[in-house]
Amino acid sequence: MLRWLSRNFLVDLGSYKTVVYSVDEGIVFNEPTCLAFRRERGKEVLVTCGLEALECLGRAPEGIEVVFPVKNGVIVNFKAAQVYLQRVFDRLGKSFIFPHANRIYVVVPSFLSDVEKRTFIDLFGEFGKTVKLVPSSLANAIGANLRSYSSKATLIVDIGGGKTEIVVLSLTDVVFMSSLRIGGISFDEALVNFIKREFLFQIGELTAEQIKKSTLSLVAELDTTATQVRGMNLESGLPASIALSSHDLRMAVFDLINLIKQSILMVLESSPPELAGDIVSSGINLVGGGAYLRGLSEYLERELQVKTQVIKNAHIVSICGLAKIFSEPELHQLVA
Ligand SMILES: Nc1ncnc2c1ncn2[C@@H]1O[C@H](COP(=O)(O)OP(=O)(O)OP(=O)(O)O)[C@@H](O)[C@H]1O
Ligand SMILES: [Mg+2]
The missing domain is CATH 3.30.420.40 (ATPase, nucleotide binding domain)
Incomplete structure (x- = not known):
């Protein structure tokens, strides 16, 4: 447990996924930034977080709510973000007796206001003795080897x-x-809405994400064969499947x-x-x-x-950039 006190972590708490990099071990956590809660007698009880929570989307029994504490790069639900990080750091060895790791560097959007930055500092201050925020512009440039x-x-x-x-x-x-x-989540939402409007067919957000990766293409030359998608026919109200082409999906995200x-x-x-x-x-x-x-x-x-x-x-790229910034003294001074 004493080892926890000397560990240094680099974190990307993204709107979609969270990556935690331990300076000694590399990436030790990489899962969606979401939690599933159940409401019991007016209280929210944590069911699960990360990948398992994401998989509850659209599948969870009544009464289970999936929460994303970060939206558009900004912490919008501090309490949920706290619970999420507690779970993540518990998994990585944090204990009640030793709540603080040594240093935590966090990559944050370059556009954050001072108040939004403060929220990140307050959140991570509960888990690390020293917390530093690194703008994604810098982390990306270093991670992509584009710093000329x-x-x-x-x-x-x-x-x-x-x-x-x-x-x-x-x-x-x-x-x-x-x-x-x-971002990617907006593309998923656009797919759900377009398919509902144009085909009177309801698909879930996870299915939307899947076909975005497997079938959507933004140029005709890279179109794939149409994919069969399961959901609900909104005219009959019955479960059904529908064939969707790369072209259909392209239309859905075109404006974005x-x-x-x-x-x-x-x-x-x-x-x-x-x-x-x-x-x-x-x-x-x-x-x-x-x-x-x-x-x-x-x-x-x-x-x-x-x-x-x-x-x-x-x-x-951003977490790789953060790792380089942390380990190379000449880069370290950029955030000192
Ligand atoms: N092969 C793929 N094709 C299309 N989209 C993809 C693919 N792989 C991942 N994505 C999308 O990328 C998005 C996640 O990107 P990323 O991990 O960079 O987000 P994030 O850092 O958590 O969010 P943000 O930086 O906006 O706070 C998701 O919407 C996911 O569906
Ligand atoms: Mg990101």
């Missing part, structure tokens, strides 16, 4: 579960930034993808000419789980006429 030693600008687009951050960096300084409350495209365009247009020139030559770099949307890089490249690439291990 010249002053050439780079553009990073982080499409997470609940938000999209578009950041222009020169060295490690943010030159320009724009953010949207759109266009909002992201327009924001990148706006950032390009608002950058001083030299920086815009740097970006056009270095390209657009996609990170976050949303970067894996089939055909996204091809679509943006075609529409914006700027080379676009998905960074390797896009979904864990």
Whole structure:
């Protein structure tokens, strides 16, 4: 247990998933940021958290509520976030007698207000002796190996579960930034709503996420064969299945993808000419789980006429960046 006191953790408490990296052991936790509660005599009783809680979505018996404490990158339910982290850190060895780890570094959205940052500090202060917040712009740049030693600008687009951050960096300084409350979860919701409206067919959010990964494509060349999806026929009120094509799904998320495209365009247009020139030559770099949307890089490249690439291990780039910042003394000073 004494070992707990000297452990250092790096954490990404995302709108969709939480990753905890132990400095000695690497990634020790990587599960959805959600909890399932049951209401008993007016009180909320924790049933489970993480992956098991996510799997309750749409399946849970009456009375069980699935809660996401982080929305659009911001802590919206402090109590639930506390319970969640308690569970996570309990699993990793925290005890009642030794509640504090040594240092905890937390990657947070670059757009947080001081009050929102304070909430992160207060939350993690219960688990670590020292807590440091690291903006995702910096963690992503380091994690994606895009921190250039010249002053050439780079553009990073982080499409997470609940938000999209578009950041222009020169060295490690943010030159320009724009953010949207759109992410993978918005794509899932758009799929559910579109299929309900156009096909009078109800699917669950987990099914939506599944077909987003398996069948949705943003460019026709990468279309897959249609997929058979189970849900409820809203006309008959009976369970049924329906065939959905990549094209159908593309229509559902088209407006959201266009909002992201327009924001990148706006950032390009608002950058001083030299920086815009740097970006056009270095390209657009996609990170976050949303970067894996089939055909996204091809679509943006075609529409914006700027080379676009998905960074390797896009979904864990920020935690990898945090790990480098923590372990390399020269980078460590950036957050000292
Ligand atoms: N292969 C894939 N295709 C499409 N979307 C994917 C794929 N893999 C993961 N995603 C989506 O990526 C999203 C999660 O991304 P990420 O893990 O970067 O989010 P997060 O860091 O928790 O959220 P945020 O940064 O917005 O707070 C989910 O909506 C998930 O469905
Ligand atoms: Mg994220």
